Amino acid sequence: MPISTRAPRADSVRNRDALLAAAELEFAEKGQDVTVADIATRAGLGKGTFFRHFATKDELLAAIVHGYVDELARLGQRLLSSSDAGAALLNFLTECAGQRQHGGVEFLIRTSESNPALAELREKFYSTVKALVSRAQDSGAIRPDITGTDVILLMCAPAHIVENLPDAPPDLWKRYLAVIFDGLRPDGARQLPSAEFGIG
Amino acid sequence: MPISTRAPRADSVRNRDALLAAAELEFAEKGQDVTVADIATRAGLGKGTFFRHFATKDELLAAIVHGYVDELARLGQRLLSSSDAGAALLNFLTECAGQRQHGGVEFLIRTSESNPALAELREKFYSTVKALVSRAQDSGAIRPDITGTDVILLMCAPAHIVENLPDAPPDLWKRYLAVIFDGLRPDGARQLPSAEFGIG
Amino acid sequence: MPISTRAPRADSVRNRDALLAAAELEFAEKGQDVTVADIATRAGLGKGTFFRHFATKDELLAAIVHGYVDELARLGQRLLSSSDAGAALLNFLTECAGQRQHGGVEFLIRTSESNPALAELREKFYSTVKALVSRAQDSGAIRPDITGTDVILLMCAPAHIVENLPDAPPDLWKRYLAVIFDGLRPDGARQLPSAEFGIG
Amino acid sequence: MPISTRAPRADSVRNRDALLAAAELEFAEKGQDVTVADIATRAGLGKGTFFRHFATKDELLAAIVHGYVDELARLGQRLLSSSDAGAALLNFLTECAGQRQHGGVEFLIRTSESNPALAELREKFYSTVKALVSRAQDSGAIRPDITGTDVILLMCAPAHIVENLPDAPPDLWKRYLAVIFDGLRPDGARQLPSAEFGIG
DNA sequence: GATGAATGAGTATTCATTCAT
DNA sequence: GATGAATGAATACTCATTCAT
Numbered sequence: 001m002p003i004s005t006r007a008p009r010a011d012s013v014r015n016r017d018a019l020l021a022a023a024e025l026e027f028a029e030k031g032q033d034v035t036v037a038d039i040a041t042r043a044g045l046g047k048g049t050f051f052r053h054f055a056t057k058d059e060l061l062a063a064i065v066h067g068y069v070d071e072l073a074r075l076g077q078r079l080l081s082s083s084d085a086g087a088a089l090l091n092f093l094t095e096c097a098g099q100r101q102h103g104g105v106e107f108l109i110r111t112s113e114s115n116p117a118l119a120e121l122r123e124k125f126y127s128t129v130k131a132l133v134s135r136a137q138d139s140g141a142i143r144p145d146i147t148g149t150d151v152i153l154l155m156c157a158p159a160h161i162v163e164n165l166p167d168a169p170p171d172l173w174k175r176y177l178a179v180i181f182d183g184l185r186p187d188g189a190r191q192l193p194s195a196e197f198g199i200g
Numbered sequence: 201m202p203i204s205t206r207a208p209r210a211d212s213v214r215n216r217d218a219l220l221a222a223a224e225l226e227f228a229e230k231g232q233d234v235t236v237a238d239i240a241t242r243a244g245l246g247k248g249t250f251f252r253h254f255a256t257k258d259e260l261l262a263a264i265v266h267g268y269v270d271e272l273a274r275l276g277q278r279l280l281s282s283s284d285a286g287a288a289l290l291n292f293l294t295e296c297a298g299q300r301q302h303g304g305v306e307f308l309i310r311t312s313e314s315n316p317a318l319a320e321l322r323e324k325f326y327s328t329v330k331a332l333v334s335r336a337q338d339s340g341a342i343r344p345d346i347t348g349t350d351v352i353l354l355m356c357a358p359a360h361i362v363e364n365l366p367d368a369p370p371d372l373w374k375r376y377l378a379v380i381f382d383g384l385r386p387d388g389a390r391q392l393p394s395a396e397f398g399i400g
Numbered sequence: 401m402p403i404s405t406r407a408p409r410a411d412s413v414r415n416r417d418a419l420l421a422a423a424e425l426e427f428a429e430k431g432q433d434v435t436v437a438d439i440a441t442r443a444g445l446g447k448g449t450f451f452r453h454f455a456t457k458d459e460l461l462a463a464i465v466h467g468y469v470d471e472l473a474r475l476g477q478r479l480l481s482s483s484d485a486g487a488a489l490l491n492f493l494t495e496c497a498g499q500r501q502h503g504g505v506e507f508l509i510r511t512s513e514s515n516p517a518l519a520e521l522r523e524k525f526y527s528t529v530k531a532l533v534s535r536a537q538d539s540g541a542i543r544p545d546i547t548g549t550d551v552i553l554l555m556c557a558p559a560h561i562v563e564n565l566p567d568a569p570p571d572l573w574k575r576y577l578a579v580i581f582d583g584l585r586p587d588g589a590r591q592l593p594s595a596e597f598g599i600g
Numbered sequence: 601m602p603i604s605t606r607a608p609r610a611d612s613v614r615n616r617d618a619l620l621a622a623a624e625l626e627f628a629e630k631g632q633d634v635t636v637a638d639i640a641t642r643a644g645l646g647k648g649t650f651f652r653h654f655a656t657k658d659e660l661l662a663a664i665v666h667g668y669v670d671e672l673a674r675l676g677q678r679l680l681s682s683s684d685a686g687a688a689l690l691n692f693l694t695e696c697a698g699q700r701q702h703g704g705v706e707f708l709i710r711t712s713e714s715n716p717a718l719a720e721l722r723e724k725f726y727s728t729v730k731a732l733v734s735r736a737q738d739s740g741a742i743r744p745d746i747t748g749t750d751v752i753l754l755m756c757a758p759a760h761i762v763e764n765l766p767d768a769p770p771d772l773w774k775r776y777l778a779v780i781f782d783g784l785r786p787d788g789a790r791q792l793p794s795a796e797f798g799i800g
Numbered sequence: 801g802a803t804g805a806a807t808g809a810g811t812a813t814t815c816a817t818t819c820a821t
Numbered sequence: 822g823a824t825g826a827a828t829g830a831a832t833a834c835t836c837a838t839t840c841a842t
Contacts, residue, residue: 012801036837046803048840057837110364146379153365154376157357165309165353165399174393176354179346179383187388190381193374199365211821212826236812246828251813253826412822436816446824448819457816510764546779553765554776557757564710565753565799574793576754579746583779587788593774599765611842612805636833646807651834653805 016053018043020067023060031164062115065107069125072096072105076128086141089132090181093151097158097177106156109199126152126200143186149199154180216253218243220267223260231364262315265307269325272296276328286341289332290381293351297358297377306356309399326352326400343386349399354380416453418443420467423460431564462515465507469525472496472505476528486541489532490581493551497558497577506556509599526552526600543586549599554580616653618643620667623660631764662715665707669725672696672705676728686741689732690781693751697758697777706756709799726752726800743786749799754780 022043026034036057040050054060075095082088096105108122130148137144158177162168222243226234236257240250254260275295282288308322330348337344358377362368422443426434436457440450454460475495482488496505508522530548537544558577562568622643626634636657640650654660675695682688696705708722730748737744758777762768 015802035835040804047805047838048803049801051838052801055838150375150379153361154379157361157376160360161353161357169394169397171394172397175350175395176357178390178392179350179354180380181383182389183379183381183383185388188382188385190378192378194369194371195375197369197372209826215826235810237810247813248815248828248830249826252828255813257812415823435814440825447817447826448824449822451817452822455817550775550779553761554779557761557776560760561753561757566710567797569794569797571794572797575750575795576757578790578792579750579754579783580780581783582789583781583783585788588785589782590778592778594769594771595775597769597772609805615805635831637831647834648807648836649805652807655834657833 012053015043015045015049018045019050019053019060020064023064027064059115061107062111062118065111066118066121068099069105069108069121072099073121073125073128076125076132080128080131080135085132085135085139089136089142089151092129092132093155093177093181094174096155097173105152106160109152109156122200129155130200140186142184143189145189145192145195146184147195147198149197151184152199154184212253215243215245215249218245219250219253219260220264223264227264261307262311262318265311266318266321268299269308269321272299273321273325273328276325276332280328280331280335285332285335285339289336289342289351292329292332293355293377293381294374296355297373306360309352309356322400329355340386342384343389345389345392345395346384347395347398349397351384352399354384412453415443415445415449418445419450419453419460420464423464427464459515461507462511462518465511466518466521468499469505469508469521472499473521473525473528476525476532480528480531480535485532485535485539489536489542489551492529492532493555493577493581494574496555497573505552506560509552509556522600529555540586542584543589545589545592545595546584547595547598549597551584552599554584612653615643615645615649618645619650619653619660620664623664627664661707662711662718665711666718666721668699669705669708669721672699673721673725673728676725676732680728680731680735685732685735685739689736689742689751692729692732693755693777693781694774696755697773705752706760709752709756722800729755740786742784743789745789745792745795746784747795747798749797751784752799754784 019039023034023039026038026042030038036050037047039060040047043050050060054063072092072095076092079088079092082091105125108118108125111118111122126148129152133142133146133148133151136142137146157180158173161176162172165172219239223234223239226239226242230238236250237247239260240247243250250260254263272292272295276292279288279292282291308318308325311318311322326348329352333342333346333348333351336342337346357380358373361376362372365372419439423434423439426438426442430438436450437447439460440447443450450460454463472492472495476492479488479492482491505525508518508525511518511522526548529552533542533546533548533551536542537546557580558573561576562572565572619639623634623639626639626642630638636650637647639660640647643650650660654663672692672695676692679688679692682691705725708718708725711718711722726748729752733742733746733748733751736742737746757780758773761776762772765772
């Protein structure tokens with residue numbers, strides 16, 4: 001098969017990426033009220049093209065989340081071989097909270113099983129986090145009564161706290177990640193209630 | 201004057217309360233996308249009745265928030281005279297996070313000055329929290345590098361973390377409040393970044 | 401029967417008049433977009449009272465028109481005995497166009513037969529105008545090819561022309577009544593088309 | 601480029617025209633209370649299609665008025681070079697009053713400056729009428745104490761007079777234009793009151 | 801494959817009219 | 822009799838999704 005069959009595919013990939021990038025920018029600027037038309041226009045494409053790539057607006061959302069969480073999961077995997085397990089977890093959480101689309105993990109947590117690709121990724125992401133937490137606990141950096149589920153849930157808090165906060169410095173979330181991470185440390189840890197809940 | 205002259209007004213109050221209650225339930229269930237029609241139906245009333253009581257959907261929201269935050273502000277004021285300042289702050293945060301409509305404080309933080317009653321309440325609430333934090337710091341229960349703004353922002357996190365989480369035990373938020381509160385303690389506190397932001 | 405039975409009736413009349421007066425003021429201020437609530441409030445009454453006096457908003461409108469047109473019809477009757485028939489017609493048209501509620505005649509013209517009182521009044525009003533026109537023609541003040549119907553229809557024009565005209569002097573309508581009246585005079589009158597239409 | 605690339609646009613234009621036509625019919629039948637839904641239905645289209653073509657109900661109105669008045673303004677310009685200035689003005693006024701959508705000029709007079717295209721057209725239209733009047737006065741066909749503003753305002757009267765008049769012959773308005781035009785003639789003209797008002 | 805026109809269900813809000821008190 | 826609370830049909834406008842070109 002000649003090059004001609006590849007050309008449209010290359011175009012198609014480019015369009016898909018353009019839509020994803022445009023959507024991220026739009027979401028970052030306008031929050032949840034973004035319209036499909038806005039995304040398509042920003043990508044320089046027609047609405048019809050949008051729906052050729054994503055059957056649904058939600059599917060685009062899932063694709064964004066997938067790309068984002070996949071990246072984090074890979075990072076987590078890499079950090080599993082770090083020698084300083086406590087620093088590894090902190091690095092990981094910093095990346096998780098710091099990215100533009102922090103909403104990714106939240107979305108992942110709350111999305112139903114309807115999307116198989118996402119469900120699979122979720123398993124991978126969760127187990128990675130749990131492994132990171134486990135190693136950090138073994139190294140004494142994190143208190144032992146904390147579960148992987150706890151960290152997964154607490155992970156989104158710093159970014160959410162500063163979301164939509166007018167006039168806040170852009171790295172304010174680092175401050176709240178620091179507080180929460182201090183809360184995860186063994187120093188002066190008090191007894192925690194209700195441990196029986198596990199996610200994933 | 202017999203009760204009969206007040207009766208119609210009593211009905212009206214009952215309806216107003218029904219609308220507020222219905223709205224809280226709907227918000228809790230469906231998030232921010234609740235429709236006026238749903239609220240009215242849930243309250244067993246017609247749409248028109250909704251608008252007799254609240255000129256606008258936003259006005260209802262403001263009313264819910266006001267009632268909720270006002271209660272918390274009063275509680276905070278009472279706790280200011282408690283002898284154990286650390287316990288007082290923890291009690292306060294527990295109340296804040298534990299109520300159904302935890303979104304109230306978040307809403308308060310992000311609302312513009314357009315509603316004077318709410319703006320005034322915000323001042324009162326903020327200064328109460330700051331006073332509680334200050335006293336807790338003086339008593340040594342809270343680390344000194346934390347500001348009132350920090351506590352105001354962190355306050356909403358526990359409830360938000362568990363929001364919309366399927367199958368979670370109803371008091372799971374207490375666990376995350378405990379972690380965050382441990383992070384606010386002086387024990388093993390690490391240096392915090394970017395302190396120059398102040399809210400209110 | 402003692403005085404007590406008269407008191408409510410006096411009140412009733414007072415309320416009805418208050419509603420009529422309030423409605424005229426509201427219409428004058430806000431045009432056609434007046435609401436029943438506005439009228440009732442301006443009259444210092446409840447909406448329920450409004451509907452006790454007028455089964456329908458339209459019925460109130462009809463009542464206003466009736467009062468207004470009735471006054472004009474009486475004036476017309478009086479002017480029928482004036483010695484100067486031309487001046488009588490001009491006086492009459494001036495009154496018709498000059499009143500606040502000039503819309504009355506228009507309303508009368510366009511209203512269906514559904515309101516018997518109004519239908520009867522219409523007959524009286526029309527015949528009065530026709531008589532005034534006829535006398536003016538006999539006296540030579542008005543051209544002979546003009547019908548009563550013509551005058552009835554032209555009557556509303558001056559007031560309508562200046563209606564809703566921003567910054568116009570309040571008596572601008574007199575200017576256009578003068579032009580139209582000059583057009584009704586015999587001097588230099590040209591042939592008129594299509595005379596076969598008769599109203600009333 | 602074959603026709604096929606233009607075909608979708610042709611459809612769109614057809615729909616736009618259908619909406620304009622439907623709107624004119626609806627306005628003519630029901631006055632100002634026409635609903636967007638009615639217009640769309642009459643055009644055989646969905647509501648959404650209406651808003652694809654006109655961002656707002658008012659914008660459609662403006663489009664109708666613009667098309668109509670623009671045509672009249674062009675006619676007026678052409679008539680400016682006619683040799684019989686009096687006949688030219690009468691022709692012009694006949695066209696103005698005779699069109700279905702006579703409301704255009706009225707709308708133009710009363711519309712605020714919010715629409716720049718319309719504001720510009722208004723200037724053009726006004727100056728054209730004023731020029732026609734001026735020429736007619738110079739030729740002795742029109743009395744000298746009449747202003748362009750007077751003619752602009754009087755212009756709408758014939759059509760308005762017969763508007764919504766049941767059972768009236770369709771050209772009845774010509775009769776009232778004739779009367780008014782006779783009133784504009786110098787023959788037997790009486791003194792006019794209050795000349796100091798100027799529009800445009 | 802790409803485009804953008806068409807669609808129509810959905811949303812907040814208004815207001816004449818009814819009815820319980 | 823008076824009141825004003827309740828009602829719900831009606832209205833302009835939005836937006837995800839479909840489909841003809």
